Amino acid sequence: MTPSRRGKPAQVRCWRLRPNLLRRRSHVVEAWLLLAAWILAVLAAVGTGAWTALAVERHVDALRAERHPVPAVLVEDAVRTVGTSDGSDSYRATVRWTAADGTKRTGLAHVDSDSMAGSTTQVWLDAGGRLVPTPVSSAQARLEGVVLAVWTAVGAGGAVLLVGRGMSWRLEQRRLDQWDAEWARVGPRWGHRTG
Numbered sequence: 001m002t003p004s005r006r007g008k009p010a011q012v013r014c015w016r017l018r019p020n021l022l023r024r025r026s027h028v029v030e031a032w033l034l035l036a037a038w039i040l041a042v043l044a045a046v047g048t049g050a051w052t053a054l055a056v057e058r059h060v061d062a063l064r065a066e067r068h069p070v071p072a073v074l075v076e077d078a079v080r081t082v083g084t085s086d087g088s089d090s091y092r093a094t095v096r097w098t099a100a101d102g103t104k105r106t107g108l109a110h111v112d113s114d115s116m117a118g119s120t121t122q123v124w125l126d127a128g129g130r131l132v133p134t135p136v137s138s139a140q141a142r143l144e145g146v147v148l149a150v151w152t153a154v155g156a157g158g159a160v161l162l163v164g165r166g167m168s169w170r171l172e173q174r175r176l177d178q179w180d181a182e183w184a185r186v187g188p189r190w191g192h193r194t195g
Contacts, residue, residue, distance in 0.1 A: 024175060024178075026171050026174065026175050027175075029171065030168050030171045030172075033164060033167055033168060033171070034164060034168060036164070037160060037161055037163070037164025037165070037167075037168075038161070038164075040160045040164075041156075041157040041158075041160040041161045041164070042157065044156040044157055044159075044160050045153040045154065045156050045157030046153065047156075048149075048152045048153055048155075048156040049149040049150065049152055049153030049156075050149070051152075052145070052148050052149045052152040052153075053145040053146065053148070053149040056141065056144055056145035056148055056149075057141060057142075057145055060135070060136060060138075060141040060144075060145075063135050063136075064135045066126055066127050067124045067125065067126055067132055067135050068124070068125060069122045069123070069124055069125075070097050070098070070122070070123060070124075070125055071097065071120055071121075071122060072095040072096060072097035072109065072120065072121055072122070072123045073095065073096050073097070073118065073119070073120055073121075074093045074094070074095055074111065074115050074116065074117050074118065074119050074120075074121060075093070075094040075095060075096050075106060075117060076093050076094050076117050077093065077115070077116050077117050078091040078092070078093045078111045078112065078114070078115040078116070079091065079092055079093060090110060091110065091111055091112065091115070092108050092109065092110055092111065093108070093109065093111045093115060093117075094106055094107070094108055094109075095107060095108075095109045095111070095121060095123055097123060097125075099129050100129060105129070107123075107130075107131040108131070109121070109123045109131055110133070110134075
C-alpha cells in the first residue's frame with residue numbers, strides 16, 4: 001500500500017500480481033485462484049439460475065398439459081374452511097361432474113365463496129379423471145421461476161465463492177507457517193546483533 005494525500009494508506013489494485021520483493025509464488029497463485037473463483041461463481045450463478053427457470057417452466061407446462069377443466073354442478077352450498085396463508089378464506093363444496101366415460105362423479109373442490117347448491121363451476125381433472133388443484137397461471141409460474149432461479153443462482157455462486165475463499169485462507173495459513181519457520185531459522189541470528 002502506498003500513502004495517499006490525506007495520510008491514509010491507499011489501496012493498490014492487483015497488488016498480488018505486481019512485482020514486489022516480498023511477494024511469494026503463493027500470492028500469484030492466490031490472485032489467479034480468486035479471479036477464477038469469481039468467474040466460476042458468475043458462470044455457476046447464471047447457469048443454475050437459467051436451468052432452474054427453464055425447469056420450473058417445463059414442470060408447469062407439463063402440469064397444464066395433463067390437466068383439463070370440466071364443468072361441474074355444486075351439490076351443496078360453499079362452506080368456509082380454514083384461512084389461507086395470504087389472509088383470504090378458502091371455500092369448498094361437494095361438486096358433481098360427468099367423466100369422459102359418461103359416468104357421474106362427485107368430489108370436494110375449491111369454489112367461490114358465494115357459490116350455492118345447483119350453480120355451476122369449473123373443476124380441473126388429471127388424465128385419470130381425479131380432481132386436482134387449478135394449475136398456476138403463466139404469470140404465477142414466471143414469478144415462481146424467477147424466485148427459484150434467483151435463490152439457486154445466489155446459492156451456486158455463493159458456494160463457489162466460499163470454496164475459493166477457503167482455498168485462499170488455506171494458502172494464507174500455509175504462507176504464515178512458512179514465515180514462522182523462516183523466522184525461527186533467521187530470528188536467533190538477529191537477536192545477537194540487537195542485544
